[in-house]
Every structure is written in structure tokens, then in C-alpha cells.
Amino acid sequence: NETVSKNFIEQIIDKDLEEGVYDTVHTRFPPEPNGYLHIGHAKSILLNYGLAQKYHGKFNMRFDDTNPTKEKVEFVESIKEDIEWLGADWEDRLYFASDYFEQMYEGAVKLIEKGKAYVDDLSAEQIREYRGTLKEPGKESPYRNRSVEENLSLFQAMKEGRYADGEKVLRAKIDMASPNMNMRDPVIYRVAHMEHHNTGDKWCIYPMYDFAHPIEDAIEGITHSICTLEFEDHRPLYDWVVHELEYPQPPKQIEFAKLYLTNVVTGKRYIKKLVEEGIVDGWDDPRLVSIAALRRRGFTPESIKMFVDLCGVSKANSSVDYAMLEYCIREDLKMKRSRMMAVLDPIKLVIDNYPEDQIEYLDVENNLENESLGHRKVAFGRELYIEREDFMENPPKKYFRLFPGNEVRLMHAYFVKCESFVKDEDGNVTEVHCTYDPETKCGTGFTGRKVKGTIHWVSAKEAKEAKVRLYENIIDEEKGVYNEDGSLNLNPNSLKEVTAYVEPELMKAKAYESFQFVRNGYFCADAKDSKEGEPVFNRIVSLKSSFRL
Ligand code: ATP
Ligand code: MG
Ligand code: MG
Numbered sequence: 189n190e191t192v193s194k195n196f197i198e199q200i201i202d203k204d205l206e207e208g209v210y211d212t213v214h215t216r217f218p219p220e221p222n223g224y225l226h227i228g229h230a231k232s233i234l235l236n237y238g239l240a241q242k243y244h245g246k247f248n249m250r251f252d253d254t255n256p257t258k259e260k261v262e263f264v265e266s267i268k269e270d271i272e273w274l275g276a277d278w279e280d281r282l283y284f285a286s287d288y289f290e291q292m293y294e295g296a297v298k299l300i301e302k303g304k305a306y307v308d309d310l311s312a313e314q315i316r317e318y319r320g321t322l323k324e325p326g327k328e329s330p331y332r333n334r335s336v337e338e339n340l341s342l343f344q345a346m347k348e349g350r351y352a353d354g355e356k357v358l359r360a361k362i363d364m365a366s367p368n369m370n371m372r373d374p375v376i377y378r379v380a381h382m383e384h385h386n387t388g389d390k391w392c393i394y395p396m397y398d399f400a401h402p403i404e405d406a407i408e409g410i411t412h413s414i415c416t417l418e419f420e421d422h423r424p425l426y427d428w429v430v431h432e433l434e435y436p437q438p439p440k441q442i443e444f445a446k447l448y449l450t451n452v453v454t455g456k457r458y459i460k461k462l463v464e465e466g467i468v469d470g471w472d473d474p475r476l477v478s479i480a481a482l483r484r485r486g487f488t489p490e491s492i493k494m495f496v497d498l499c500g501v502s503k504a505n506s507s508v509d510y511a512m513l514e515y516c517i518r519e520d521l522k523m524k525r526s527r528m529m530a531v532l533d534p535i536k537l538v539i540d541n542y543p544e545d546q547i548e549y550l551d552v553e554n555n556l557e558n559e560s561l562g563h564r565k566v567a568f569g570r571e572l573y574i575e576r577e578d579f580m581e582n583p584p585k586k587y588f589r590l591f592p593g594n595e596v597r598l599m600h601a602y603f604v605k606c607e608s609f610v611k612d613e614d615g616n617v618t619e620v621h622c623t624y625d626p627e628t629k630c631g632t633g634f635t636g637r638k639v640k641g642t643i644h645w646v647s648a649k650e651a652k653e654a655k656v657r658l659y660e661n662i663i664d665e666e667k668g669v670y671n672e673d674g675s676l677n678l679n680p681n682s683l684k685e686v687t688a689y690v691e692p693e694l695m696k697a698k699a700y701e702s703f704q705f706v707r708n709g710y711f712c713a714d715a716k717d718s719k720e721g722e723p724v725f726n727r728i729v730s731l732k733s734s735f736r737l
Contacts, residue, residue, distance in 0.1 A: 195501040197235075197442055201243060201412060210411040210437065213245030217271065218252040218285070218404070221263040223456045224471045224478040225270045227513070231447040231496040236414055237276035248408055249278035253286045254400045256384040266471075270479040275489050285404045286386040292395045292403050293347065295433050296358055296377055300339045304432050305376065306332055307342035308359050315357070318364075319372050325365035326372045332361065343377075349392045351379050360399070362428060370425045374398060398422055402429040405439040413439045416446045417505065447499055448507035451663045452477045458676055467678065468662070469716070474726045475662040475682055485659075486702045486712025486728035487513075491520040498737075510661070511735040517728055521702060521710050526554035526561055529599065529644045530690040530705040530725075532656055534573035536648060537590075539604060541623045542570040547649065550630070552600045555704075566691060568601050571648035573689045575707075578643040579620045581609065588641035590620060596641040599706065603628035603639055644706045651689035655724040656711065658684045688725075697723040707731065 194202070204210050215236040219229065240247035249271060253259045271278070299305035308331045310318065320326035334342070346356055358377035366372055376399035381392045395403075405413045413426075420443045430438035453459060454477060462468045462476075472480035482492065494516040499508055548568045554561035579590040590596055595605040604622035612618050628634045662682040663669050671677050694703065699715035709730040713723040 196503065197239065197412070197414065197444065197501055198242075200440075200442060201239065204411070204440070205243075209440075212411065213239060213243035214248070214409055214411045215240045215245065215414060216248035216250050216405070216408065216410050217276065218250045218401070219267055220252045220255065220258065221260060221267060222258040223263060224480055225267055226454045226479065227449060227452075227477045227482065227492070227495075228447045228454065229270075230274060230479055230492050231499065232414070232416070233271055233274055233276050234493055234496050235444070235501060237274075239412070239414075245411075246281065247276065247278055248281040248283060248410065249276075250283040250285060250404060250408065252397075252401070252404070253284055253384075253386060254289075254292075254395055254397065256380060256382040256394060259385055261385045266480065270483075273483060273489060274479065274492065281408075283404075283408060284386055285400060286384060288400075288404055288407055289387060289391055289395070291407060292400055293393075295403055295429075296343065296395070296399075297340065299360065299376075299432055300343060300358075301336060302432065303336060304361050305358055306334050306339050306361055307346065308332070308357050308373075308375075309355070312354060312357075315359075315375065319369060320364075322367070322369065328364050329359070329373070332373070346377070346379055346393050347391075349381065353379050353381055355379060358393075360425075360428070362425075368421055368424055370398065370422050371428070374425060398425050399429055402426045402439065402441075403433065406430050406433070406435040409437070410439040411437075413441045415441060415443055417443045417503070418446075419443055443503070444501050445503055445505045447496070448505070449477060449513070450507045450509050451661055451665050451669060452510060453662065453669065453676060462662075462676070472716070474657070474714070475659055483700070484712075484715050485726055486700070486710060487517050488520050488702075491517040494520060509735070511733060514729045514733060515735045515737070517710065518731070518733070521704065521728075523555065523558045525702055525704050525710065526564075527556070527704040527706050528691050528694055529566065529646050530654070530656070530688050530694065530708060530711070531573045531575055531644070531646050531651070532658075532686055532688045532705075532708055533576045534689050535576040535579060535617060536619045537572045537574045537579075537604070537645065538619055538621050539570050539572070539624045540607065540621055544570055546570065547647070550600050564693060566600060567647040567650040568598075569647045569649055572598070572645040573648055573651060574620070574643055574645045576617075578641075579606070579609070579617065581617065588639075589643055590622070590641070594641075595639050596643055597628075597630075597639050598624075599642050599644045600630050601645070602626065602630070646689045646691060648689075650692055652692050652695050653687050654690045654694060654722075655717075656686050656688040656727065657714070657724065658686065658727050660684075690725075694725075695721055695723060697725070702728065704731075 217233045237247045318327045357375045359373045362371045364372050423441045426441045472484045474485035549565040552566045583591040590606045602624040604624045608621045610619040660682045664677045664679040667677045697713035702712040710728040711725040717724040
């Protein structure tokens, strides 16, 4: 039933449409271009885009670049790339809030003319003092009752650069006794002699976020301005701004809870430090949860969409386990990717009764659960590599893989029986010797006897070497994200690099291409370090999980 599954934002929208408050839905995603987007932003992007789609409305991409101190043009491109990759299509609606500086200025002038804003000479510290506390009303500034004319000319002078930073501000004249601190005459414009990446030195006054944002929304005809919970008590100010500026169909702010993942690092400060210290190789290091990092690790847009949908939209803060994200990528790739053989920790297996120079090309289905992925040929011969852990000299009970005298199935091939093994001087096993039974060939319908273990392998002659990266959480999960001194509690084993033997076909993998390596997980060709014909594989996720929905 559709109505039951609707989230609270959809319910608000339904009501608005029903009551004719709006006749369409128009949302936006408004990042500040001051960093890379992370999984939390993905939730906001997909939520806003998803609502526009669902209601056949529109979705705007808008850079909220009104604050000249923090913004960097370099982030604009990465943010666009991430949003496009997620599949949120803004069509031709890409906007920059800084393009509205003129309208914001006019809005401020309008407020002054209405007697709803004044130029204040108090310092930032005095303003804070005068604002009072929650328990008592604030004190009015001695400049609060300047005449409209005086305010207009002072504001004009601010704009013309006749004051230094901090010397004067423009404040909304609302209510110094309001129980909501945001309504105690908030500053709406400040002097800042600073270059802006878009407008250069055209402006030396800049609007504050709480004043700028509602204007941006109103100019673009946004109907539902969705933001996160920390803006809830800014909403009266949002409403005040659009009301006083008399927009005919003012947008409406709706807040939802941020998405938090447990045991991940998202703070810019921390990631910057990890990059600087060379612990990660950039904002897109596959151990991070920036959208670029998830993409590089091998996550798909579909898996991220599934994840944010599963998280739902709510008003209550909570955090979600990374295992849920892993569940989503497994679910997404399960039917879509070929299941290849790669041996991550190789040991040689020799089939003594298999002809020395013979090679067979076995016909193998790429994905047993999805015929449409077709077949491939896999070379089989006398010498193979298998996983070191698939042989044990003295196995414990319930070990069904290779040990002296035991028979297993070589996946897609034959049954082999372990006859002997070779050790080096240090006692490490270097070779396992088997015999095979030609009768047991896979696909021939052999039912003569059963074996309990199936192991994968690659042909020693044909397999290629490839670098494979195995990841653990960058955080030591036992102890939490932070140490007592506020530093990150890093897991020293978060990256392990091995040389694997893989089917030759895998050497053609292109950047971002992903596969299942049977029994070992899902892997993706790294976009930064792979070269033509020489891929480096990142493990996206292993196959096993204790995660349950
Ligand atoms: P951060 O400090 O982590 O970069 P931010 O709030 O400063 O977050 P903005 O660039 O202002 O980042 O965010 C753009 C949009 O993304 C905003 O609407 C914001 O509410 C939303 N957003 C940011 N973090 C999350 C999150 N963890 N979950 C859901 N939405 C988020
Ligand atoms: Mg922000
Ligand atoms: Mg940000």
C-alpha cells in the first residue's frame, strides 16, 4: 500500500499539493563547494532528486557559494561528477548562489525600507553579549532605531567599501526577546574585503547563510527546501525572510535527520590529516566514505540508492552500520557480475596423473544465477594454484577441503584426491600433489560419489599475476573512532596488498569494472593505479556477512 510506505516529507508534499499550496514539486541540492561529498550528502541528493522524480517535478543543482572564505573552485567539479554519477540529473538547472548577490542586496535594501533591518556598529562580541541567553531576553543595540534613511546610506557605504571588516553589520530587526535565539536580530550582512571565486572583488559585503538561503530557494521557485535537523530552529527565520521579502509562493523548509555511519571518518579536518600524513592516498582512498572513495572502491550508484532507501527518512538522529552498505553492494552485484577465479594466497597443486603438456579449456558459466552473462573458457592443466588455506596437513574436524587422502571438487573441473605434499626446509608446504578422476568432469552428470568440499583454482601456466588490495576498516572498531586526546584510532591493518594469480581475462579489466572472485568477494579495478592490461583490484566487500535485515 503506497500511502503507508510514504515518508513524512512525502506526506507533507501530498498535503501541499492537495491543498493547492503548490501545484508542483521543485527541490534542490545546495552544497557548499568546500569539500568532497560523502555518503551523508548522497542521502540528501537522492532524497531531493527522488522526490522531484516521484512527483514529476524539478530538481536543481545549486552551489551555495556565498561565503568567500571557505569555498574552492576545485570542489565544484568533483561535486558535479559525484552527483552525475549518482544519477541525479539536474538537466539545465545548474546554479550558483553567488549569481544572486545583486538580488540579495536588493532584498536587504527592501528590508531596510520596510524598517525591518538596521546597520549596527556593535562588535561581534558585543552583539553576542547583547543577544542574552535562553533564560533572559536580549538587550537592544543602541543603533537599533536608526532611521530608514540613515540605514540606507550606511548600508550603501558598507557596500562601497568604506568600512573595514567587522566595523558594521546589517541586522534583521525582529525580536530581541524571542525565545528562539536565531530571531534576536540576526546578522544578515557582513563586511568582508575578500575575493570571491565567482564575483572577484565586486562585493565587499556578503550575506549570511540564514538570509541568503531562503532567497536562493525563492528565486529558483523551490517549493520544498529540504535540509538537515540542525536547521530546525532556523526555520522561523527562513519563514520570516521569505515573508518579509513578499515572495508570492514562498518555499517551505523541511528538516530530516542526517545520515550517520558508525565507525567511519567523515570530518574534513581528519581526512585532511590522513591525506597529509600519507595514511590514505587522497579524498578518494577506498577506505573512506566520500562518494569518490566509494566509487573507487567499487560501489555502484544502485547500491548507494538501495542503502539510502533502506535507511529511510526520519526526524530522529541515528547511525547505521557500515555492514548495511556492504549488504547493499553485495545485493546489487550478485546477479550482475561474472564470477571469476582468482587465488589470493597461492600454493601449487600438481595433478600427477594429468598429462604433462595437456591444456583443456573448460566451458564455464559466468554467473550461475544469471544466464544472460554468458560463458567463458577457462584453462585447466596439470599444475594449478589453489588457496593456501584450502590445504591442511592436519585438519580439524569438519574441514572438508584438501588434506592427505581427501577428495574435493575443483570448481568447474574434476574431483581431485590429495596424495602427498612437499615441504621446504622451514616446514612450509610448497606443493600439494593430487590425482584426478576423469569420470568426474563437471557437466557430465557424474553421480558416482559425492565430495563435501569445492575449491577454486587457476591454471599455473595461464594465470596472470595481479595486485589485489584487501581492506579493513581504517578505524579500529573495537575502540571506536577517536582516542581520548581526540586523535583517530587507526587500524594498522586497514590495507593489505597481495599478488594474486587470476584468470587471464581479468587482466583486461577497465577502471571501475568489477567482478566476483569466487569465495573471496567482489573486486573492482582501481581507477587510479590500474594501467592498461595491468589492473590493480580493490576488494569491495567479502562474500560473507553476519548482517541481517
Ligand atoms: P559537511 O560538514 O559534512 O560537509 P555540510 O552540512 O557542511 O556537511 P553542505 O555542503 O552544507 O555540507 O551540505 C549540502 C547538503 O547536504 C545540505 O542540505 C545538508 O543538509 C546535506 N547533508 C550534509 N551532511 C548530511 C548527512 N550526513 N546526511 C544527510 N544530509 C546531509
Ligand atoms: Mg554546511
Ligand atoms: Mg560541506
